[in-house]
Amino acid sequence: MDVIQKLSELSEAMAYEPAEEMGVGQAPACPGFAPLEGSPHGLPSTAACVPSKIAGVPIYQAAMPGGKRIALLKTLQTSACEKDCYYCSFRAGRDFRRTTFSPDELARGFMQMVQAGAVSGLFLSSGVAGGGLRTQDRLIATAEILRLKLGFRGYLHLKIMPGAELAQVERAMALADRVSINLEAPNTERLSRLAPHKTFTEQLLAPLQWVESIRRSRPPSLGWNGRWPSCTTQFVVGGAGESDLELLTTTAYLNRAVHLARAYYSGFSPVADTPLEGLPATNPWREHRLYQASFLLRDYGFDLEEMPFQPEGNLPLEVDPKLAWARVNLAEAPVEINQAERQALLRIPGIGPRTAQTILEARRKGRLRHLSELRRLGMQVERAAPFLLLDGHRPAQQLALW
Numbered sequence: 505m506d507v508i509q510k511l512s513e514l515s516e517a518m519a520y521e522p523a524e525e526m527g528v529g530q531a532p533a534c535p536g537f538a539p540l541e542g543s544p545h546g547l548p549s550t551a552a553c554v555p556s557k558i559a560g561v562p563i564y565q566a567a568m569p570g571g572k573r574i575a576l577l578k579t580l581q582t583s584a585c586e587k588d589c590y591y592c593s594f595r596a597g598r599d600f601r602r603t604t605f606s607p608d609e610l611a612r613g614f615m616q617m618v619q620a621g622a623v624s625g626l627f628l629s630s631g632v633a634g635g636g637l638r639t640q641d642r643l644i645a646t647a648e649i650l651r652l653k654l655g656f657r658g659y660l661h662l663k664i665m666p667g668a669e670l671a672q673v674e675r676a677m678a679l680a681d682r683v684s685i686n687l688e689a690p691n692t693e694r695l696s697r698l699a700p701h702k703t704f705t706e707q708l709l710a711p712l713q714w715v716e717s718i719r720r721s722r723p724p725s726l727g728w729n730g731r732w733p734s735c736t737t738q739f740v741v742g743g744a745g746e747s748d749l750e751l752l753t754t755t756a757y758l759n760r761a762v763h764l765a766r767a768y769y770s771g772f773s774p775v776a777d778t779p780l781e782g783l784p785a786t787n788p789w790r791e792h793r794l795y796q797a798s799f800l801l802r803d804y805g806f807d808l809e810e811m812p813f814q815p816e817g818n819l820p821l822e823v824d825p826k827l828a829w830a831r832v833n834l835a836e837a838p839v840e841i842n843q844a845e846r847q848a849l850l851r852i853p854g855i856g857p858r859t860a861q862t863i864l865e866a867r868r869k870g871r872l873r874h875l876s877e878l879r880r881l882g883m884q885v886e887r888a889a890p891f892l893l894l895d896g897h898r899p900a901q902q903l904a905l906w
């Protein structure tokens with residue numbers, strides 16, 4: 505089989521692993537589910553996540569942390585795996601054709617695609633074959649060939665394997681723009697229901713903590729481009745009976761303790777011939793609400809205690825968490841747009857970090873008196889109007905004119 509054929513086979517399976525591709529975390533278009541109140545961006549199609557294909561290889565449009573867009577190849581070093589995670593299509597013993605690249609073969613195949621202008625970034629993960637240490641060595645070897653032999657200076661996201669050692673994590677960090685370690689579950693007990701042969705604290709949480717301690721203690725000049733990489737994790741949502749409260753408690757801890765760039769929430773989807781094949785797929789709106797809540801925790805100054813959890817610990821599906829919070833806390837105490845601090849502006853539905861900044865800058869030039877001005881500044885005025893004051897007045901009358 506040639507490199508492109510192998511890439512095609514392996515990359516098909518990577519749709520299960522969200523990375524930087526655009527559309528991840530957006531509201532799903534899911535017919536059959538109740539129409540949503542207060543979906544922040546309407547109902548954008550998840551088509552943004554659907555890759556294009558070049559010679560049968562899926563290519564993802566990915567958004568980089570600075571907003572730049574690139575064409576990303578997501579692939580595996582090998583689809584062989586000796587672990588038996590209950591939800592995974594690659595688990596040991598499952599009957600399908602496994603594909604493996606040598607580091608040199610993968611690096612050169614990827615560079616052919618770069619030179620052809622098909623891609624400019626790589627997300628590289630792997631099944632575990634021969635132990636976590638050996639598997640990590642092969643991922644690092646591929647990255648070293650790309651950076652040191654073939655002169656690749658584009659985006660590289662490297663996966664850290666369960667069981668990798670501290671020195672390997674540091675080496676991966678020196679070569680990559682982003683590293684990630686998938687926790688899969690929010691705690692030890694939940695992980696045992698998904699992946700009985702992974703240990704939560706030693707094999708998964710510890711490497712995440714190492715990433716942060718390396719960033720704090722070692723000079724960023726050791727990174728390939730003079731910076732240490734960002735770090736992400738992923739959870740499988742709905743496969744272990746876990747609640748949103750458990751997932752977000754762990755996310756909030758990681759935000760604080762390891763400065764996680766982002767948590768990915770991947771809704772469980774049953775795979776034939778796995779122990780969880782009979783479990784129903786997770787409602788995609790649950791995934792979406794988790795993303796919204798995680799952004800409130802990371803970027804909007806919300807605390808976990810402020811999330812509108814239901815008694816069983818899940819977020820309501822039918823309303824976004826910021827709107828639910830505002831209905832309880834701002835409906836009778838609206839925020840004066842002309843006086844509020846940035847943190848207070850961020851509490852208003854329809855105002856994000858960029859709009860809050862634009863409002864602060866516009867206020868220096870004069871008082872804001874009309875919804876039309878706020879709309880021009882980027883505010884979603886229909887969502888925001890019930891929770892704000894303009895020059896001491898509720899803008900309800902103005903809204904009726906829209």
Ligand code: SF4
Nearest residue numbers: 585587589592594595
């Ligand atoms: S270690 Fe990774 S590839 Fe292997 S079964 Fe578990 S989730 Fe799948």
